[in-house]
Amino acid sequence: MDNKTLATPITGPMRLVLLDRSNPVFACYLVWMSLLVLKMLCMSLLTARQRMRTKTFANPEDLRLPKLSEVRFGDAHVERVRRAHRNDLENVLPFMLMSLAYVATGPHPMVARLVIRIGASARVLHTMVYAFIPVPQPARTLAFFTTFLITCFEAIYVLVCCIKYI
Amino acid sequence: MDNKTLATPITGPMRLVLLDRSNPVFACYLVWMSLLVLKMLCMSLLTARQRMRTKTFANPEDLRLPKLSEVRFGDAHVERVRRAHRNDLENVLPFMLMSLAYVATGPHPMVARLVIRIGASARVLHTMVYAFIPVPQPARTLAFFTTFLITCFEAIYVLVCCIKYI
Amino acid sequence: MDNKTLATPITGPMRLVLLDRSNPVFACYLVWMSLLVLKMLCMSLLTARQRMRTKTFANPEDLRLPKLSEVRFGDAHVERVRRAHRNDLENVLPFMLMSLAYVATGPHPMVARLVIRIGASARVLHTMVYAFIPVPQPARTLAFFTTFLITCFEAIYVLVCCIKYI
Numbered sequence: 001m002d003n004k005t006l007a008t009p010i011t012g013p014m015r016l017v018l019l020d021r022s023n024p025v026f027a028c029y030l031v032w033m034s035l036l037v038l039k040m041l042c043m044s045l046l047t048a049r050q051r052m053r054t055k056t057f058a059n060p061e062d063l064r065l066p067k068l069s070e071v072r073f074g075d076a077h078v079e080r081v082r083r084a085h086r087n088d089l090e091n092v093l094p095f096m097l098m099s100l101a102y103v104a105t106g107p108h109p110m111v112a113r114l115v116i117r118i119g120a121s122a123r124v125l126h127t128m129v130y131a132f133i134p135v136p137q138p139a140r141t142l143a144f145f146t147t148f149l150i151t152c153f154e155a156i157y158v159l160v161c162c163i164k165y166i
Numbered sequence: 167m168d169n170k171t172l173a174t175p176i177t178g179p180m181r182l183v184l185l186d187r188s189n190p191v192f193a194c195y196l197v198w199m200s201l202l203v204l205k206m207l208c209m210s211l212l213t214a215r216q217r218m219r220t221k222t223f224a225n226p227e228d229l230r231l232p233k234l235s236e237v238r239f240g241d242a243h244v245e246r247v248r249r250a251h252r253n254d255l256e257n258v259l260p261f262m263l264m265s266l267a268y269v270a271t272g273p274h275p276m277v278a279r280l281v282i283r284i285g286a287s288a289r290v291l292h293t294m295v296y297a298f299i300p301v302p303q304p305a306r307t308l309a310f311f312t313t314f315l316i317t318c319f320e321a322i323y324v325l326v327c328c329i330k331y332i
Numbered sequence: 333m334d335n336k337t338l339a340t341p342i343t344g345p346m347r348l349v350l351l352d353r354s355n356p357v358f359a360c361y362l363v364w365m366s367l368l369v370l371k372m373l374c375m376s377l378l379t380a381r382q383r384m385r386t387k388t389f390a391n392p393e394d395l396r397l398p399k400l401s402e403v404r405f406g407d408a409h410v411e412r413v414r415r416a417h418r419n420d421l422e423n424v425l426p427f428m429l430m431s432l433a434y435v436a437t438g439p440h441p442m443v444a445r446l447v448i449r450i451g452a453s454a455r456v457l458h459t460m461v462y463a464f465i466p467v468p469q470p471a472r473t474l475a476f477f478t479t480f481l482i483t484c485f486e487a488i489y490v491l492v493c494c495i496k497y498i
Contacts, residue, residue: 017183018186019185083225093259094206097203134226135227137230151203151207152207155207156200156204158197159200159201162187162194165190
C-alpha cells in the first residue's frame with residue numbers, strides 16, 4: 001500500500017474553510033474592510049480638525065487648552081462631517097457585516113470580489129463628495145445607493161441560500 | 167489492512183467548523199442577520215421619505231431639486247425615524263456581533279436558534295412600534311429589553327466559556 | 333505498518349482554523365468583545381437613568397408614566413452620555429470588526445492578545461472618564477487615541493498581509 005492511496009481520503013473530504021485567509025474572496029474582503037475602517041477613523045480626525053478650526057467644543061473639559069469660555073453646538077462645518085460620519089455608521093457597518101455573511105455562504109469568487117470592491121469604493125467616494133468637497137447632487141445619492149443596493153443584493157443572496165434554516 | 171481502519175482516524179479528529187454554513191446554527195444566524203440588515207436599510211428609505219414629505223433637508227446641495235431655499239432641522243417626524251435608526255445602531259449591531267461570537271462558542275443548537283430568532287424578531291417589532299405606528303408604552307420598552315437581555319445572555323455565555331483566555 | 337505512520341499525514345496538512353475557539357487568540361478576542369458589548373449596553377441604561385433623573389424624554393408616548401406634559405431635548409447630562417455612546421459606535425464597533433479581521437490573518441499570538449487587551453481596556457477607561465466621572469483632559473484624548481491607533485495598526489497589518497488580493 002503506497003502513500004498516494006493513503007493521502008486520498010485525507011484531502012478528499014476536506015472542504016474549503018470559507019472564513020479563512022486561504023480563501024481569496026475572504027482575503028479580498030479583509031483588504032477592503034481594512035480600507036473602510038481606516039476611512040471611518042479619518043472621519044474622527046476630520047471632526048476634530050473642524051472643531052478646532054471653528055472653535056466648536058461640546059464638552060466643558062475640552063475648553064481649557066484652546067482657552068475658550070463656553071461650549072458650542074451646531075456649527076455647520078462640524079455638523080456636516082458628523083452627518084457624513086453617522087451615515088457611515090448607518091451604511092458601512094451593515095455593509096461590512098453583510099459582506100462577511102455573504103462570503104460565508106460561498107458565492108461565485110469573481111462576482112463576490114467585484115461586489116465587495118464596488119461596494120467599498122462607492123463608500124470612499126461618498127465620503128469625498130459629502131465631507132471633503134461638497135459636490136452638487138446627485139453625486140452623493142448615486143454613491144449612497146451603489147453600496148445600499150449591493151448590501152441588499154448580498155442580503156437577498158444569503159436569504160435565498162439559507163432560508164430553510166430560518 | 168482495510169479502508170475502514172484507515173478512514174477512522176481521518177474523520178475522528180475532524181471537529182465541526184462552527185462558523186460555516188454547514189452548521190445549522192450559523193445558517194440560522196445568517197438568515198436573521200440578513201433580515202435585520204434589510205430592516206436597517208429600510209430606516210434610511212423611511213428617513214428619506216419623511217424628509218421629502220416634510221421638506222426637511224439638512225444639506226444645502228439637497229435643496230436644488232425640491233426647489234427649496236433653506237436647510238431645516240428638527241422636524242418631529244424626521245427626528246423620530248432618526249432616533250429609531252440610532253437605536254438600531256446602538257442595539258442591532260452589538261446584537262449581531264455578539265450572536266456571531268455566541269455561535270462561535272458552539273452553544274446548544276436548539277437554544278441558540280431560539281435565542282437568535284427571538285432577539286431578531288423583537289428588533290423588527292421595536293421598529294414597528296417606534297418608527298411606523300407609534301404605540302403607547304410599554305410596547306417599545308418590552309421589545310427593546312427582549313433583545314437587550316438576549317444580548318446580555320449571549321455575552322455572559324461567551325464569558326463563562328472563554329474567561330480563562332482573558 | 334503501525335498507527336503512528338498512518339497518523340502523521342492526517343494531522344500534518346490540517347491547518348489551525350483561526351476563527352475557532354480552539355485558537356487562544358480568537359478565544360481572547362471573544363472574551364474582550366463580550367466585555368465591550370456589555371459596556372456598550374450599559375450606556376443605554378445610563379442614558380435611561382439620566383433621562384429619568386432630569387425628566388428629559390424625547391417621545392410623546394414616554395410622558396404618560398412619569399406624568400409629564402411635554403417632550404424635552406438637549407439636557408446637558410443626557411447629551412453627555414449620548415455623546416459618549418455615539419463615540420462608542422464610532423470607535424468600538426470598528427475596533428471589534430477590525431480585530432476580528434486581524435485575528436483571521438493569524439498574527440503572532442502574544443502580540444495579538446496584547447493588542448486586543450489594551451485596545452478594549454482603553455475603551456472601558458474612555459467611558460469612565462467621559463460618561464461616569466468627567467475628568468480634565470487629556471485623560472479622554474489619551475484613552476481615545478490608544479484604541480484609535482491600535483485599530484489603525486490592525487488595519488495596516490491586515491493590509492500588508494492581504495494587499496495582493498485587493
